[in-house]
Amino acid sequence: MTAIEVDRLTKRYGATVAVDDVxxxxxxxxxxxxxxxxxxxxxxTVDLVAGLRAPDQGRIRxxxxxxxxxxxxxxxxxxxxxxxxxxPDRLTVAEAMRLYASFYRRPADIAGLLAQLDLTDKRNTxxxxxxxxxxxxxxxxxxxxxxxxxxxxxxxxTGLDPVARRDTWQLIDDIRNQGVTIMLITHxxxxxxxxxxxxxxxRDGRLAALGAPAELGRPTxxxxxxxxxxxxxxxxxxx
Amino acid sequence: xxxLTLTEAKLLVREPLALFWGLVxxxxxxxxxxxxxxxxxxVPLVTVYEPIVIAFVGVAFGVQGLPVQVAGxxxxxxxxxLATTPAGPLRVIGAQLIVSxxxxxxxxxxxLAVGRLGxxxxxxxxxxxxxxxxxxxxxxxxxxxxxxxxxxPTARSAGAAGTVLFFPLMYFxxxxxxxLSAATRRIGQFTPLGAANQALRDAMAGxxxxxxALLVLGGCTLACAAAAARFFRWD
Numbered sequence: 453m454t455a456i457e458v459d460r461l462t463k464r465y466g467a468t469v470a471v472d473d474v475x476x477x478x479x480x481x482x483x484x485x486x487x488x489x490x491x492x493x494x495x496x497t498v499d500l501v502a503g504l505r506a507p508d509q510g511r512i513r514x515x516x517x518x519x520x521x522x523x524x525x526x527x528x529x530x531x532x533x534x535x536x537x538x539x540p541d542r543l544t545v546a547e548a549m550r551l552y553a554s555f556y557r558r559p560a561d562i563a564g565l566l567a568q569l570d571l572t573d574k575r576n577t578x579x580x581x582x583x584x585x586x587x588x589x590x591x592x593x594x595x596x597x598x599x600x601x602x603x604x605x606x607x608x609x610t611g612l613d614p615v616a617r618r619d620t621w622q623l624i625d626d627i628r629n630q631g632v633t634i635m636l637i638t639h640x641x642x643x644x645x646x647x648x649x650x651x652x653x654x655r656d657g658r659l660a661a662l663g664a665p666a667e668l669g670r671p672t673x674x675x676x677x678x679x680x681x682x683x684x685x686x687x688x689x690x691x
Numbered sequence: 692x693x694x695l696t697l698t699e700a701k702l703l704v705r706e707p708l709a710l711f712w713g714l715v716x717x718x719x720x721x722x723x724x725x726x727x728x729x730x731x732x733x734v735p736l737v738t739v740y741e742p743i744v745i746a747f748v749g750v751a752f753g754v755q756g757l758p759v760q761v762a763g764x765x766x767x768x769x770x771x772x773l774a775t776t777p778a779g780p781l782r783v784i785g786a787q788l789i790v791s792x793x794x795x796x797x798x799x800x801x802x803l804a805v806g807r808l809g810x811x812x813x814x815x816x817x818x819x820x821x822x823x824x825x826x827x828x829x830x831x832x833x834x835x836x837x838x839x840x841x842x843x844p845t846a847r848s849a850g851a852a853g854t855v856l857f858f859p860l861m862y863f864x865x866x867x868x869x870x871l872s873a874a875t876r877r878i879g880q881f882t883p884l885g886a887a888n889q890a891l892r893d894a895m896a897g898x899x900x901x902x903x904a905l906l907v908l909g910g911c912t913l914a915c916a917a918a919a920a921r922f923f924r925w926d
Contacts, residue, residue, distance in 0.1 A: 502775050503775075504771065504774055504775065524777055527775060527776055527777045528777050530775070532772070532775035534768060534771060534772050534775070536768055537767070537768035537769070537771060537772040538767040538768060538769065539767075539769065540702050540764075540767075540769070542702055542705040542706070543698070543702060547698060547701070550694065551694055551695065551698050552776065554694035554695075554778075555776045555777050555778040556776075556777060557777075594772075598776070598777075
């Protein structure tokens with residue numbers, strides 16, 4: 453079964469082509485990595501898949517739904533963790549969970565999710581009093597509160613210390629083992645190598661490579677990434 | 692929607708500064724006027740100031756409070772995050788409007804109570820007309836605030852715009868010079884709070900508010916709300 457299907461996707465902002473003829477599919481139960489330098493088109497791709505923007509060309513299906521036309525239904529099945537998205541300072545963890553749970557038809561058990569994300573002790577803490585790692589875990593919890601079939605996690609470990617990063621990786625594994633398909637946006641190669649079944653590397657809005665990390669690794673995924681994406685810097689292009 | 696409204700209400704209650712400025716300060720200001728023995732044209736100062744203070748409440752929550760909230764939610768990507776949920780971002784704006792309107796009405800009742808119980812200011816002799824103007828001037832200020840919030844890129848710039856607007860709005864309401872010259876008053880009639888002040892005074896004295904004042908307030912509400920809807924930036 454295909455969870456996400458992206459076919460010849462193009463999105464322009466004025467003269468800039470943010471996403472240029474991109475195609476990939478994500479299988480159900482897979483952890484799929486979307487890699488690329490800043491400005492490569494990762495976040496725009498996320499916006500398009502999540503139905504936040506309309507594509508100029510191409511076709512997207514998420515769980516068989518059109519993200520624009522079937523937006524309402526899609527948002528019951530899709531959990532999204534957005535980069536740099538915050539919550540009101542004075543909202544507590546439990547209040548945020550209850551609020552987001554109220555949006556969904558069959559929300560997850562709040563206490564269980566808080567325990568899984570190690571936030572039980574913090575449930576009455578205001579958002580502004582949380583550490584970076586705790587905020588990040590809360591953001592993941594909110595992405596999972598609607599029991600999504602598919603989760604998009606954007607730059608989930610940016611700013612976390614090494615221990616918190618490894619804990620988060622373990623958590624992603626656990627979530628996948630519960631049957632959730634995951635699209636992970638990252639620029640950490642070790643993270644992609646450790647977690648992803650397959651990765652797509654984007655450069656200048658295009659897909660530069662697609663495959664299992666081991667297939668792309670030459671000798672490591674890090675090397676492949678630098679080789680594939682640094683061409684943009686020197687201006688040399690490979691079509 | 693109920694949960695969102697409840698959450699927004701809780702968040703407002705946790706903002707002591709906003710509550711002080713919009714709720715406590717107006718009542719205190721009226722009390723200060725009440726203690727003063729002076730009068731303007733034979734009318735006690737407290738009576739003159741009651742409609743001005745009521746106009747102030749609308750500005751405090753509508754033009755100063757609301758835009759900062761809305762722009763802050765955009766800046767912190769709360770609106771974008773909500774756009775990925777079945778609830779969508781529009782409902783949180785709706786919740787803020789409901790909460791803001793509720794506190795404006797509550798503060799207005801508080802001001803009337805202070806005036807009546809503390810200083811014997813008579814309650815409006817034309818209560819229906821008075822209530823209509825209170826509601827219309829509150830919606831005018833909320834719509835104006837929503838427009839600022841729609842356009843301002845950050846909470847900081849929204850706050851600055853609200854503060855800049857505060858002065859002309861409240862000038863025509865008579866905050867600094869309750870007795871405006873005839874010419875200024877004529878200009879003021881076309882500003883929302885100049886119109887509101889006159890209409891509130893009429894209603895307090897027992898008259899039905901002038902249709903022109905209702906038109907200015909209703910027009911301001913509709914024009915600002917339409918512009919806000921048209922130009923709203925979600926991210």
